[in-house]
Amino acid sequence: MRIDIITIFPDYFTPLELSLIGKARKSGILDIRLHDLRSWTHDRHHTVDDTPYGGGPGMVMKPQPWGEALDAVVGAAPDPVPRLILPTPSGVPFTQRHAARLAGEPWLVFACGRYEGIDSRVAVDAARRMPVEELSIGDYVLAGGESATLVMVETVSRLLPGVLGNTESAEQDSFAPGVMDDLVEGPVYTKPAEWRGQEVPPVLLSGHHGAVDRWRRDEALRRTARNRPELLRRMAPDRLDRRDREV
Numbered sequence: 001m002r003i004d005i006i007t008i009f010p011d012y013f014t015p016l017e018l019s020l021i022g023k024a025r026k027s028g029i030l031d032i033r034l035h036d037l038r039s040w041t042h043d044r045h046h047t048v049d050d051t052p053y054g055g056g057p058g059m060v061m062k063p064q065p066w067g068e069a070l071d072a073v074v075g076a077a078p079d080p081v082p083r084l085i086l087p088t089p090s091g092v093p094f095t096q097r098h099a100a101r102l103a104g105e106p107w108l109v110f111a112c113g114r115y116e117g118i119d120s121r122v123a124v125d126a127a128r129r130m131p132v133e134e135l136s137i138g139d140y141v142l143a144g145g146e147s148a149t150l151v152m153v154e155t156v157s158r159l160l161p162g163v164l165g166n167t168e169s170a171e172q173d174s175f176a177p178g179v180m181d182d183l184v185e186g187p188v189y190t191k192p193a194e195w196r197g198q199e200v201p202p203v204l205l206s207g208h209h210g211a212v213d214r215w216r217r218d219e220a221l222r223r224t225a226r227n228r229p230e231l232l233r234r235m236a237p238d239r240l241d242r243r244d245r246e247v
């Protein structure tokens with residue numbers, strides 16, 4: 001997968017050289033390209049923002065550098081056609097489902113806005129050439145789209161074939177489409193079997209896979225009820241079996 005990130009802070013993305021994503025880049029699974037928006041400014045101060053029409057506080061990112069950046073990065077008639085992601089607190093809430101869908105795309109472009117956002121004509125212009133999605137990573141306001149982009153790139157990247165080993169499979173993750181849809185994962189344990197007076201739940205030492213699976217599901221249901229009751233309320237009734245209802 002190719003990912004282009006356009007930002008005024010390319011240094012923000014050095015974490016993408018580390019760990020699983022760093023390895024995926026070295027092995028060629030991921031081709032991440034960073035672009036400094038200021039390289040498409042033409043004034044001495046490399047200005048990317050201006051005051052908002054209509055008044056009000058803050059600054060808005062100018063359309064000109066963004067238009068030229070997208071022209072240069074994407075081209076006039078791209079093949080394949082990339083998908084442009086605009087991180088914004090006003091966007092659709094980003095979920096594991098988005099991540100799974102985006103992981104099937106050949107090419108993503110992230111446009112990181114700062115200040116009060118990017119002049120709205122940029123998204124309209126870009127949509128003439130490629131699908132555009134406004135996505136939010138949560139109901140809070142960050143200083144810019146960079147950290148939201150890091151979150152989305154990491155979430156999508158770990159779903160690409162070959163990025164996680166078998167030992168780190170994503171199938172049992174919280175929210176994994178299929179079994180863990182609308183459920184968060186329960187607690188996990190490793191050795192030793194007793195630590196500071198606490199025992200690991202005996203079923204996990206039993207070697208009985210059926211019982212372990214049932215216990216994990218019970219614990220996932222309990223933790224979801226405790227931390228995310230709204231997920232259980234919206235769950236389709238046929239997704240709960242008789243045993244689930246007893247938990």
Ligand code: ADE
Nearest residue numbers: 087088089136137142148
């Ligand atoms: N930019 C600022 N806040 C954001 C958020 N919550 N999600 C995505 N992008 C953002």
